[in-house]
Amino acid sequence: MILVILGVHSFRKVEVDSWQVREVEKQFPHPGYDRVTKVNDLMLLKLKEPVMLTKTVKCLRLGNTVKEPPAGSKCMVAGWGRTESNQPSDVLMSANVTVIDRQKCNSYYRTVITSDMICAGSTGKKKRLMSVV
Secondary structure (H helix, E strand, O other): OOEEEEOOOEOOOOOOOOOEEEEEEEEEEOOOOOOOOOOOOOEEEEEOOOOOOOOOOOOOOOOOOOOOOOOOOEEEEEEOOEOOOOOEOOEOEEEEEEEOOHHHHHHHOOOOOOOOOEEEEOOOOOOOOEEEO
């Protein structure tokens, strides 16, 4: 059984009034997903029960987006990634980053940033250069 928890801000502080736990009924992985390279690392989930829209659970409307934002574009990234102490963050974090030219990014890394990835980052101390699929 796979569960999804919606409305989470902190993993350590259980917020009963904002969390919604739902069981996954069916998984729809991207048909081009590659376990080794992580290309097309995206999956659609069908939940067994509907979700209630609240102040902490909202819909993300996907409009007409630019397929590949040009270098210099500003973006926001969010997640519970590793912090400066190499530990997973307890709270949802976000950072504003700038898209970096793929060729320039590839010159810094041994790993190739492929056409299905976006390279973005910051020169600030608390943010580091990253690649985002």
